[in-house]
Amino acid sequence: MTTPVHPTTPAADAPPPPETRTGSAWAPLRHPWFRRLWIAQFASSVGGWMQTVAAQWLMLTLTSAALPVALVQTALSLPVFLVGLPAGALGDVMDRRRLLIIAQGFTLVAAAGLAVLTFVGLMTPWLLLLFTFLIGTGGALMAPAWIAVQPELVSREEIPQATAMNAVSINLSRAVGPAIGGLIVAVLGAAAAFAVNAVSFLGSLIALKRWPRPRELRPLGAEPIMSAMRTGLAYVRHSPPVRAVLMHASIFLLFSSALWALLPVVAAKHMHLGSAGYGLLLSAVGLGAVIGAALLNWARERLGLEMVVRACSVLFGLGMVEIALSPHVLAMDLVILVIMGIAFIGGLSSLSAAAQTALPSWVRARAMAVYLLVFQGTQAVGAAIWGAFAQGYGTDLALAIAGAGVVIGPLAAHGYHVGLGAHYEREISPLSIEPRVGPRTDHDSNPVLVIRDYKVDPEHARDFENAMRLVRGSRRRFGAQRWNLYHDAADPTRYVETFTANNWQEHLRQHTERMTEADRMMDELAERYARGEPRTRHLIGTE
Known part of the structure:
Protein backbone atom coordinates (compact mmCIF):
# COMPACT_ATOMS: atom_id res chain seq x y z
CA MET A 1 0.00 0.00 0.00
CA THR A 2 1.54 3.26 -1.07
CA THR A 3 1.64 5.95 1.56
CA PRO A 4 -0.61 8.92 0.73
CA VAL A 5 1.29 11.71 -0.95
CA HIS A 6 -0.12 14.64 1.02
CA PRO A 7 -0.90 13.38 4.51
CA THR A 8 -3.25 15.58 6.47
CA THR A 9 -5.08 15.39 9.74
CA PRO A 10 -8.21 17.30 10.77
CA ALA A 11 -7.26 20.83 11.63
CA ALA A 12 -8.03 22.24 15.04
CA ASP A 13 -10.54 24.60 13.49
CA ALA A 14 -12.12 21.94 11.26
CA PRO A 15 -15.91 22.08 11.07
CA PRO A 16 -17.66 20.16 13.83
CA PRO A 17 -19.37 16.85 13.16
CA PRO A 18 -22.91 17.09 11.78
CA GLU A 19 -24.52 16.27 15.15
CA THR A 20 -23.57 19.72 16.38
CA ARG A 21 -25.14 21.60 13.48
CA THR A 22 -28.52 23.27 13.49
CA GLY A 23 -31.12 23.33 10.77
CA SER A 24 -34.84 23.16 10.02
CA ALA A 25 -36.54 19.80 9.81
CA TRP A 26 -37.78 20.84 6.36
CA ALA A 27 -34.42 22.20 5.18
CA PRO A 28 -33.91 19.46 2.53
CA LEU A 29 -36.97 20.72 0.65
CA ARG A 30 -35.07 23.93 -0.08
CA HIS A 31 -32.86 21.97 -2.46
CA PRO A 32 -34.71 21.96 -5.81
CA TRP A 33 -33.74 18.47 -6.91
CA PHE A 34 -34.37 16.87 -3.56
CA ARG A 35 -37.80 18.53 -3.55
CA ARG A 36 -38.67 17.43 -7.08
CA LEU A 37 -37.52 13.86 -6.59
CA TRP A 38 -39.19 13.66 -3.17
CA ILE A 39 -42.54 14.76 -4.61
CA ALA A 40 -42.18 12.34 -7.51
CA GLN A 41 -41.32 9.46 -5.18
CA PHE A 42 -44.22 10.30 -2.89
CA ALA A 43 -46.62 10.10 -5.84
CA SER A 44 -45.04 6.81 -6.89
CA SER A 45 -45.33 5.43 -3.35
CA VAL A 46 -49.01 6.39 -3.18
CA GLY A 47 -49.50 4.57 -6.47
CA GLY A 48 -47.75 1.53 -5.03
CA TRP A 49 -50.17 1.31 -2.11
CA MET A 50 -53.07 1.75 -4.51
CA GLN A 51 -51.71 -1.14 -6.58
CA THR A 52 -51.44 -3.36 -3.51
CA VAL A 53 -55.05 -2.73 -2.46
CA ALA A 54 -56.30 -3.26 -6.01
CA ALA A 55 -54.28 -6.46 -6.47
CA GLN A 56 -55.56 -7.97 -3.22
CA TRP A 57 -59.15 -7.06 -4.08
CA LEU A 58 -58.83 -8.37 -7.62
CA MET A 59 -57.38 -11.63 -6.33
CA LEU A 60 -60.47 -12.04 -4.15
CA THR A 61 -62.63 -11.82 -7.28
CA LEU A 62 -60.43 -14.27 -9.21
CA THR A 63 -60.28 -16.97 -6.55
CA SER A 64 -61.91 -17.69 -3.21
CA ALA A 65 -58.76 -19.27 -1.72
CA ALA A 66 -56.97 -17.36 1.05
CA LEU A 67 -53.44 -18.38 0.04
CA PRO A 68 -53.31 -16.50 -3.30
CA VAL A 69 -54.52 -13.34 -1.56
CA ALA A 70 -51.73 -13.65 1.01
CA LEU A 71 -49.21 -14.34 -1.76
CA VAL A 72 -49.83 -10.88 -3.24
CA GLN A 73 -47.85 -9.35 -0.37
CA THR A 74 -45.23 -12.09 -0.70
CA ALA A 75 -44.82 -11.34 -4.40
CA LEU A 76 -44.10 -7.70 -3.55
CA SER A 77 -41.60 -8.46 -0.78
CA LEU A 78 -39.75 -11.49 -2.16
CA PRO A 79 -37.70 -9.52 -4.75
CA VAL A 80 -35.95 -7.65 -1.94
CA PHE A 81 -34.38 -10.92 -0.81
CA LEU A 82 -33.65 -12.17 -4.33
CA VAL A 83 -32.14 -9.07 -5.93
CA GLY A 84 -31.47 -6.73 -2.99
CA LEU A 85 -27.72 -7.31 -2.70
CA PRO A 86 -27.07 -7.42 -6.49
CA ALA A 87 -29.12 -4.22 -6.77
CA GLY A 88 -26.87 -2.61 -4.17
CA ALA A 89 -23.79 -3.68 -6.11
CA LEU A 90 -25.28 -2.25 -9.31
CA GLY A 91 -25.97 0.98 -7.45
CA ASP A 92 -22.24 1.33 -6.79
CA VAL A 93 -20.74 0.09 -10.05
CA MET A 94 -23.24 1.75 -12.42
CA ASP A 95 -24.16 5.39 -12.74
CA ARG A 96 -26.89 5.66 -10.10
CA ARG A 97 -29.08 8.02 -12.08
CA ARG A 98 -29.02 5.62 -15.03
CA LEU A 99 -29.88 2.65 -12.79
CA LEU A 100 -32.78 4.56 -11.24
CA ILE A 101 -34.13 5.43 -14.69
CA ILE A 102 -33.86 1.80 -15.84
CA ALA A 103 -35.58 0.52 -12.68
CA GLN A 104 -38.38 3.09 -12.92
CA GLY A 105 -38.88 2.36 -16.61
CA PHE A 106 -39.03 -1.38 -15.94
CA THR A 107 -41.59 -0.87 -13.18
CA LEU A 108 -43.69 1.44 -15.35
CA VAL A 109 -43.83 -1.17 -18.15
CA ALA A 110 -44.79 -3.91 -15.67
CA ALA A 111 -47.51 -1.74 -14.09
CA ALA A 112 -48.86 -0.76 -17.52
CA GLY A 113 -48.91 -4.41 -18.61
CA LEU A 114 -50.89 -5.34 -15.52
CA ALA A 115 -53.40 -2.56 -16.22
CA VAL A 116 -53.85 -3.52 -19.89
CA LEU A 117 -54.34 -7.25 -19.22
CA THR A 118 -56.86 -6.45 -16.50
CA PHE A 119 -58.76 -4.02 -18.76
CA VAL A 120 -59.13 -6.65 -21.50
CA GLY A 121 -60.17 -9.36 -19.06
CA LEU A 122 -57.17 -11.67 -19.47
CA MET A 123 -55.95 -11.52 -15.88
CA THR A 124 -55.57 -14.79 -13.94
CA PRO A 125 -54.34 -15.39 -10.37
CA TRP A 126 -50.91 -16.54 -11.55
CA LEU A 127 -50.55 -13.64 -13.98
CA LEU A 128 -51.50 -11.24 -11.20
CA LEU A 129 -48.82 -12.71 -8.95
CA LEU A 130 -46.26 -12.58 -11.78
CA PHE A 131 -46.85 -8.89 -12.55
CA THR A 132 -46.91 -8.05 -8.84
CA PHE A 133 -43.55 -9.80 -8.53
CA LEU A 134 -42.18 -7.82 -11.49
CA ILE A 135 -43.33 -4.54 -9.94
CA GLY A 136 -41.70 -5.55 -6.67
CA THR A 137 -38.50 -6.38 -8.55
CA GLY A 138 -38.38 -2.89 -10.02
CA GLY A 139 -38.75 -1.41 -6.55
CA ALA A 140 -36.04 -3.70 -5.15
CA LEU A 141 -33.65 -2.69 -7.95
CA MET A 142 -34.25 0.96 -7.23
CA ALA A 143 -34.21 1.06 -3.41
CA PRO A 144 -30.45 0.86 -2.63
CA ALA A 145 -29.50 3.37 -5.32
CA TRP A 146 -32.27 5.74 -4.23
CA ILE A 147 -30.99 5.74 -0.65
CA ALA A 148 -27.41 6.13 -1.85
CA VAL A 149 -28.14 9.30 -3.86
CA GLN A 150 -29.74 11.16 -0.94
CA PRO A 151 -26.40 12.59 0.29
CA GLU A 152 -25.88 13.97 -3.23
CA LEU A 153 -29.11 15.95 -3.07
CA VAL A 154 -28.56 17.74 0.25
CA SER A 155 -25.64 18.91 2.33
CA ARG A 156 -23.99 16.37 4.61
CA GLU A 157 -25.40 18.12 7.68
CA GLU A 158 -28.95 17.72 6.31
CA ILE A 159 -28.82 13.96 5.75
CA PRO A 160 -30.75 13.20 8.97
CA GLN A 161 -33.52 15.61 7.95
CA ALA A 162 -33.57 14.15 4.43
CA THR A 163 -33.86 10.64 5.87
CA ALA A 164 -36.75 11.78 8.06
CA MET A 165 -38.45 13.41 5.06
CA ASN A 166 -38.23 10.15 3.12
CA ALA A 167 -39.75 8.31 6.08
CA VAL A 168 -42.55 10.89 6.13
CA SER A 169 -43.17 10.17 2.46
CA ILE A 170 -43.48 6.44 3.16
CA ASN A 171 -45.83 6.91 6.11
CA LEU A 172 -48.00 9.51 4.40
CA SER A 173 -48.35 7.34 1.31
CA ARG A 174 -49.26 4.39 3.55
CA ALA A 175 -51.97 6.52 5.13
CA VAL A 176 -53.56 7.93 1.94
CA GLY A 177 -52.66 5.37 -0.72
CA PRO A 178 -54.89 2.50 0.44
CA ALA A 179 -57.84 4.87 0.91
CA ILE A 180 -57.49 6.33 -2.58
CA GLY A 181 -56.91 2.89 -4.06
CA GLY A 182 -59.99 1.46 -2.37
CA LEU A 183 -62.12 4.35 -3.67
CA ILE A 184 -60.86 3.94 -7.26
CA VAL A 185 -61.43 0.17 -7.16
CA ALA A 186 -64.96 0.69 -5.83
CA VAL A 187 -65.88 3.29 -8.49
CA LEU A 188 -63.80 2.38 -11.56
CA GLY A 189 -62.40 -1.10 -10.93
CA ALA A 190 -58.97 -2.60 -10.26
CA ALA A 191 -57.71 -1.92 -13.79
CA ALA A 192 -58.13 1.83 -13.26
CA ALA A 193 -56.10 1.66 -10.04
CA PHE A 194 -53.36 -0.24 -11.88
CA ALA A 195 -53.36 2.41 -14.62
CA VAL A 196 -53.06 5.24 -12.10
CA ASN A 197 -50.14 3.40 -10.51
CA ALA A 198 -48.41 3.13 -13.90
CA VAL A 199 -48.89 6.86 -14.49
CA SER A 200 -47.46 7.62 -11.04
CA PHE A 201 -44.07 6.32 -12.17
CA LEU A 202 -43.93 8.89 -14.96
CA GLY A 203 -43.21 11.73 -12.54
CA SER A 204 -40.15 9.99 -11.10
CA LEU A 205 -38.97 8.99 -14.56
CA ILE A 206 -39.21 12.54 -15.91
CA ALA A 207 -37.54 14.03 -12.83
CA LEU A 208 -34.68 11.54 -13.01
CA LYS A 209 -34.18 12.17 -16.73
CA ARG A 210 -33.90 15.92 -16.08
CA TRP A 211 -31.70 15.64 -12.98
CA PRO A 212 -28.30 17.10 -14.01
CA ARG A 213 -26.23 14.67 -11.93
CA PRO A 214 -22.49 15.00 -12.66
CA ARG A 215 -21.07 12.00 -14.43
CA GLU A 216 -18.99 9.75 -12.19
CA LEU A 217 -15.37 9.26 -13.15
CA ARG A 218 -14.33 5.60 -13.07
CA PRO A 219 -10.68 5.42 -14.19
CA LEU A 220 -10.64 1.64 -13.72
CA GLY A 221 -14.04 1.02 -15.29
CA ALA A 222 -16.99 -0.75 -13.70
CA GLU A 223 -16.24 -3.23 -10.93
CA PRO A 224 -17.42 -6.83 -11.58
CA GLU A 427 -13.36 9.79 -0.10
CA ILE A 428 -10.11 11.57 -0.83
CA SER A 429 -8.69 12.29 -4.25
CA PRO A 430 -7.02 9.37 -6.01
CA LEU A 431 -3.40 8.93 -5.03
CA SER A 432 -0.89 10.31 -7.52
CA ILE A 433 1.59 7.52 -6.75
CA GLU A 434 0.55 4.00 -7.68
CA PRO A 435 2.41 0.73 -7.07
CA ARG A 436 5.02 -0.03 -9.69
CA VAL A 437 4.51 -3.16 -11.73
CA GLY A 438 6.49 -4.94 -14.39
CA PRO A 439 5.41 -5.79 -17.94
CA ARG A 440 3.67 -9.11 -17.17
CA THR A 441 0.23 -9.62 -18.75
CA ASP A 442 -1.50 -11.79 -16.13
CA HIS A 443 -1.80 -9.23 -13.35
CA ASP A 444 -5.56 -8.93 -13.59
CA SER A 445 -6.18 -12.61 -12.92
CA ASN A 446 -3.66 -13.54 -10.22
CA PRO A 447 -3.75 -12.65 -6.50
CA VAL A 448 -1.59 -9.85 -5.10
CA LEU A 449 0.39 -10.03 -1.85
CA VAL A 450 1.31 -6.68 -0.31
CA ILE A 451 4.18 -6.61 2.18
CA ARG A 452 5.07 -3.54 4.24
CA ASP A 453 8.17 -3.39 6.43
CA TYR A 454 8.17 -1.01 9.42
CA LYS A 455 11.01 -0.08 11.75
CA VAL A 456 9.67 0.70 15.24
CA ASP A 457 11.69 1.57 18.33
CA PRO A 458 10.84 -0.69 21.31
CA GLU A 459 9.46 2.18 23.38
CA HIS A 460 6.82 2.80 20.66
CA ALA A 461 6.00 -0.87 20.03
CA ARG A 462 2.77 -1.00 22.06
CA ASP A 463 1.42 2.23 20.54
CA PHE A 464 2.33 0.99 17.07
CA GLU A 465 0.54 -2.33 17.55
CA ASN A 466 -2.58 -0.56 18.81
CA ALA A 467 -2.54 1.76 15.79
CA MET A 468 -2.14 -1.19 13.44
CA ARG A 469 -5.34 -2.71 14.79
CA LEU A 470 -7.12 0.32 13.38
CA VAL A 471 -5.22 -0.11 10.12
CA ARG A 472 -6.40 -3.72 9.95
CA GLY A 473 -10.03 -2.59 10.04
CA SER A 474 -9.33 0.05 7.41
CA ARG A 475 -7.65 -2.43 5.04
CA ARG A 476 -10.39 -5.02 5.47
CA ARG A 477 -13.15 -2.46 4.89
CA PHE A 478 -11.89 -1.52 1.45
CA GLY A 479 -11.26 -5.07 0.26
CA ALA A 480 -7.97 -6.41 1.63
CA GLN A 481 -7.93 -10.06 2.66
CA ARG A 482 -5.83 -12.23 4.99
CA TRP A 483 -4.35 -9.31 6.88
CA ASN A 484 -1.59 -10.09 9.37
CA LEU A 485 1.04 -8.22 11.37
CA TYR A 486 4.29 -10.03 12.22
CA HIS A 487 7.07 -9.16 14.66
CA ASP A 488 10.57 -10.26 13.64
CA ALA A 489 11.92 -12.64 16.29
CA ALA A 490 15.53 -11.78 15.39
CA ASP A 491 15.05 -8.01 15.06
CA PRO A 492 12.81 -6.43 17.75
CA THR A 493 12.52 -3.20 15.73
CA ARG A 494 11.08 -4.88 12.62
CA TYR A 495 7.36 -5.37 11.97
CA VAL A 496 5.91 -6.79 8.75
CA GLU A 497 2.34 -6.13 7.61
CA THR A 498 0.86 -8.41 4.93
CA PHE A 499 -2.47 -8.54 3.17
CA THR A 500 -3.80 -9.82 -0.12
CA ALA A 501 -6.11 -8.68 -2.91
CA ASN A 502 -7.87 -10.89 -5.44
CA ASN A 503 -6.02 -9.32 -8.38
CA TRP A 504 -4.08 -6.26 -9.44
CA GLN A 505 -7.16 -4.42 -10.62
CA GLU A 506 -8.77 -4.91 -7.23
CA HIS A 507 -5.66 -3.56 -5.49
CA LEU A 508 -5.62 -0.49 -7.71
CA ARG A 509 -9.23 0.21 -6.73
CA GLN A 510 -8.11 0.30 -3.11
CA HIS A 511 -5.72 3.11 -4.07
CA THR A 512 -7.83 5.11 -6.51
CA GLU A 513 -11.49 4.63 -5.53
CA ARG A 514 -11.94 3.49 -1.94
CA MET A 515 -9.62 5.23 0.49
CA THR A 516 -11.26 7.77 2.79
CA GLU A 517 -9.87 10.55 4.91
CA ALA A 518 -10.30 8.35 7.99
CA ASP A 519 -8.34 5.52 6.32
CA ARG A 520 -5.50 7.90 5.54
CA MET A 521 -5.46 9.15 9.13
CA MET A 522 -5.14 5.59 10.41
CA ASP A 523 -2.14 5.01 8.14
CA GLU A 524 -0.56 8.20 9.41
CA LEU A 525 -1.16 7.28 13.04
CA ALA A 526 0.66 3.96 12.62
CA GLU A 527 3.51 5.53 10.66
CA ARG A 528 3.94 8.16 13.36
CA TYR A 529 5.47 5.46 15.57
CA ALA A 530 7.74 4.08 12.83
CA ARG A 531 11.18 5.23 11.78
CA GLY A 532 11.14 6.53 8.22
CA GLU A 533 8.98 5.49 5.30
CA PRO A 534 7.70 1.88 5.39
CA ARG A 535 9.11 -0.25 2.60
CA THR A 536 6.29 -1.64 0.42
CA ARG A 537 6.51 -4.59 -1.97
CA HIS A 538 3.85 -6.07 -4.23
CA LEU A 539 4.09 -9.76 -5.15
CA ILE A 540 1.82 -11.24 -7.82
CA GLY A 541 0.84 -14.90 -7.81
CA THR A 542 2.11 -17.11 -10.62
CA GLU A 543 -0.90 -19.43 -10.77
Missing part, protein backbone atom coordinates in the same frame (compact mmCIF):
# COMPACT_ATOMS: atom_id res chain seq x y z
CA ILE A 225 -20.75 -7.51 -9.85
CA MET A 226 -19.60 -10.53 -7.82
CA SER A 227 -16.52 -8.66 -6.67
CA ALA A 228 -18.65 -5.65 -5.75
CA MET A 229 -21.02 -7.80 -3.70
CA ARG A 230 -18.15 -9.51 -1.89
CA THR A 231 -16.46 -6.19 -1.11
CA GLY A 232 -19.73 -4.68 0.11
CA LEU A 233 -20.29 -7.53 2.56
CA ALA A 234 -16.70 -7.23 3.76
CA TYR A 235 -17.14 -3.51 4.38
CA VAL A 236 -20.28 -4.08 6.46
CA ARG A 237 -18.56 -6.85 8.42
CA HIS A 238 -15.54 -4.70 9.29
CA SER A 239 -17.29 -1.34 9.84
CA PRO A 240 -18.15 -0.81 13.54
CA PRO A 241 -20.60 2.07 12.83
CA VAL A 242 -22.54 0.01 10.29
CA ARG A 243 -22.58 -3.05 12.53
CA ALA A 244 -23.94 -0.88 15.34
CA VAL A 245 -26.77 0.39 13.14
CA LEU A 246 -27.67 -3.15 12.04
CA MET A 247 -27.66 -4.40 15.62
CA HIS A 248 -29.94 -1.63 16.90
CA ALA A 249 -32.25 -1.84 13.86
CA SER A 250 -32.63 -5.63 14.02
CA ILE A 251 -33.48 -5.60 17.74
CA PHE A 252 -35.96 -2.74 17.33
CA LEU A 253 -37.65 -4.28 14.28
CA LEU A 254 -37.79 -7.82 15.68
CA PHE A 255 -40.00 -6.67 18.56
CA SER A 256 -41.80 -3.71 16.96
CA SER A 257 -42.97 -5.92 14.07
CA ALA A 258 -45.54 -7.35 16.51
CA LEU A 259 -47.56 -4.13 16.26
CA TRP A 260 -47.84 -4.16 12.46
CA ALA A 261 -48.58 -7.89 12.43
CA LEU A 262 -51.23 -7.79 15.15
CA LEU A 263 -52.81 -4.33 14.79
CA PRO A 264 -55.43 -5.61 12.29
CA VAL A 265 -56.43 -8.26 14.85
CA VAL A 266 -56.65 -5.63 17.60
CA ALA A 267 -58.76 -3.39 15.36
CA ALA A 268 -61.19 -6.12 14.32
CA LYS A 269 -61.53 -8.32 17.40
CA HIS A 270 -60.74 -6.03 20.30
CA MET A 271 -61.89 -2.63 19.04
CA HIS A 272 -64.64 -3.96 16.75
CA LEU A 273 -63.62 -1.68 13.89
CA GLY A 274 -64.11 -2.21 10.19
CA SER A 275 -61.68 -1.50 7.39
CA ALA A 276 -62.32 2.25 7.65
CA GLY A 277 -61.51 2.18 11.36
CA TYR A 278 -58.32 0.24 10.72
CA GLY A 279 -57.36 2.83 8.11
CA LEU A 280 -57.92 5.52 10.74
CA LEU A 281 -55.46 3.77 13.07
CA LEU A 282 -52.83 3.69 10.31
CA SER A 283 -53.50 7.34 9.56
CA ALA A 284 -52.72 8.16 13.20
CA VAL A 285 -49.31 6.52 12.76
CA GLY A 286 -48.79 8.58 9.59
CA LEU A 287 -49.69 11.78 11.42
CA GLY A 288 -47.16 10.87 14.09
CA ALA A 289 -44.54 10.40 11.40
CA VAL A 290 -45.07 13.95 10.16
CA ILE A 291 -44.84 15.35 13.69
CA GLY A 292 -41.77 13.20 14.35
CA ALA A 293 -40.00 14.57 11.30
CA ALA A 294 -40.59 18.10 12.56
CA LEU A 295 -39.29 17.29 16.05
CA LEU A 296 -36.41 14.99 15.15
CA ASN A 297 -33.75 17.57 14.39
CA TRP A 298 -34.61 19.52 17.56
CA ALA A 299 -34.34 16.35 19.66
CA ARG A 300 -31.12 15.22 18.00
CA GLU A 301 -29.40 18.55 18.63
CA ARG A 302 -30.26 18.43 22.33
CA LEU A 303 -29.96 14.74 23.12
CA GLY A 304 -27.63 13.34 20.48
CA LEU A 305 -28.54 10.68 17.96
CA GLU A 306 -27.97 7.63 20.18
CA MET A 307 -30.12 9.03 23.00
CA VAL A 308 -32.88 9.78 20.45
CA VAL A 309 -32.79 6.13 19.34
CA ARG A 310 -33.05 4.95 22.95
CA ALA A 311 -35.85 7.39 23.81
CA CYS A 312 -37.82 6.39 20.71
CA SER A 313 -37.46 2.72 21.63
CA VAL A 314 -38.85 3.41 25.09
CA LEU A 315 -41.79 5.44 23.75
CA PHE A 316 -42.70 2.87 21.10
CA GLY A 317 -42.40 -0.06 23.48
CA LEU A 318 -44.50 1.59 26.20
CA GLY A 319 -47.11 2.40 23.55
CA MET A 320 -47.32 -1.29 22.62
CA VAL A 321 -47.74 -2.25 26.26
CA GLU A 322 -50.44 0.39 26.71
CA ILE A 323 -52.40 -0.86 23.70
CA ALA A 324 -52.09 -4.45 24.97
CA LEU A 325 -53.18 -3.86 28.55
CA SER A 326 -55.55 -0.88 28.51
CA PRO A 327 -59.29 -0.92 27.74
CA HIS A 328 -59.66 0.00 24.09
CA VAL A 329 -61.01 3.54 23.82
CA LEU A 330 -60.64 4.73 20.24
CA ALA A 331 -59.63 8.31 21.07
CA MET A 332 -56.98 7.16 23.53
CA ASP A 333 -55.59 4.54 21.15
CA LEU A 334 -55.35 7.12 18.37
CA VAL A 335 -53.29 9.41 20.62
CA ILE A 336 -51.02 6.51 21.55
CA LEU A 337 -50.55 5.57 17.90
CA VAL A 338 -49.63 9.16 17.03
CA ILE A 339 -46.93 9.05 19.71
CA MET A 340 -45.78 5.67 18.43
CA GLY A 341 -45.60 7.10 14.91
CA ILE A 342 -43.31 9.83 16.24
CA ALA A 343 -41.13 7.22 17.94
CA PHE A 344 -41.05 4.87 14.95
CA ILE A 345 -39.88 7.49 12.48
CA GLY A 346 -37.50 9.00 15.03
CA GLY A 347 -35.78 5.69 15.76
CA LEU A 348 -35.51 4.22 12.29
CA SER A 349 -34.72 7.43 10.41
CA SER A 350 -31.98 8.19 12.96
CA LEU A 351 -30.47 4.75 12.39
CA SER A 352 -30.70 5.15 8.62
CA ALA A 353 -29.01 8.56 8.83
CA ALA A 354 -26.25 7.09 10.98
CA ALA A 355 -25.64 4.41 8.35
CA GLN A 356 -25.63 6.83 5.42
CA THR A 357 -23.20 9.29 7.03
CA ALA A 358 -20.86 6.45 8.03
CA LEU A 359 -20.62 5.14 4.47
CA PRO A 360 -18.37 6.48 1.73
CA SER A 361 -19.98 6.83 -1.67
CA TRP A 362 -18.14 3.91 -3.28
CA VAL A 363 -19.89 1.34 -1.08
CA ARG A 364 -23.03 3.17 0.05
CA ALA A 365 -25.58 1.39 -2.14
CA ARG A 366 -24.18 -2.06 -1.33
CA ALA A 367 -24.15 -1.46 2.40
CA MET A 368 -27.62 0.09 2.38
CA ALA A 369 -28.84 -2.98 0.47
CA VAL A 370 -27.67 -5.06 3.44
CA TYR A 371 -29.54 -2.64 5.72
CA LEU A 372 -32.71 -3.11 3.66
CA LEU A 373 -32.31 -6.90 3.77
CA VAL A 374 -32.02 -6.75 7.56
CA PHE A 375 -35.00 -4.36 7.67
CA GLN A 376 -37.27 -6.57 5.58
CA GLY A 377 -36.01 -9.90 6.89
CA THR A 378 -36.26 -8.98 10.57
CA GLN A 379 -39.79 -7.66 10.13
CA ALA A 380 -40.85 -10.78 8.23
CA VAL A 381 -39.37 -13.13 10.84
CA GLY A 382 -40.70 -11.03 13.71
CA ALA A 383 -44.22 -10.94 12.27
CA ALA A 384 -44.23 -14.73 11.95
CA ILE A 385 -42.93 -15.22 15.51
CA TRP A 386 -45.39 -12.84 17.12
CA GLY A 387 -48.28 -14.08 15.00
CA ALA A 388 -47.62 -17.65 16.11
CA PHE A 389 -47.21 -16.55 19.75
CA ALA A 390 -50.46 -14.57 19.64
CA GLN A 391 -52.32 -17.53 18.20
CA GLY A 392 -51.20 -19.70 21.10
CA TYR A 393 -51.20 -17.26 24.01
CA GLY A 394 -53.30 -14.28 22.96
CA THR A 395 -52.77 -10.98 21.18
CA ASP A 396 -52.54 -8.86 24.33
CA LEU A 397 -49.77 -10.96 25.89
CA ALA A 398 -47.82 -10.99 22.61
CA LEU A 399 -48.00 -7.21 22.30
CA ALA A 400 -47.05 -6.69 25.94
CA ILE A 401 -43.98 -8.95 25.75
CA ALA A 402 -42.92 -7.46 22.41
CA GLY A 403 -43.35 -3.94 23.82
CA ALA A 404 -41.12 -4.82 26.77
CA GLY A 405 -38.57 -6.15 24.29
CA VAL A 406 -38.55 -2.83 22.40
CA VAL A 407 -37.98 -0.95 25.68
CA ILE A 408 -35.07 -3.06 26.92
CA GLY A 409 -33.66 -3.81 23.46
CA PRO A 410 -31.12 -0.94 23.48
CA LEU A 411 -29.64 -2.40 26.66
CA ALA A 412 -28.76 -5.55 24.74
CA ALA A 413 -26.93 -3.38 22.20
CA HIS A 414 -25.28 -1.06 24.73
CA GLY A 415 -21.82 -1.89 23.37
CA TYR A 416 -22.82 -0.81 19.86
CA HIS A 417 -22.78 2.99 19.72
CA VAL A 418 -24.53 4.84 16.90
CA GLY A 419 -23.91 8.39 15.78
CA LEU A 420 -23.53 10.52 12.69
CA GLY A 421 -20.33 9.92 10.71
CA ALA A 422 -17.50 12.36 11.27
CA HIS A 423 -16.84 15.01 8.65
CA TYR A 424 -13.66 13.26 7.50
CA GLU A 425 -15.46 9.98 6.62
CA ARG A 426 -15.42 10.65 2.92
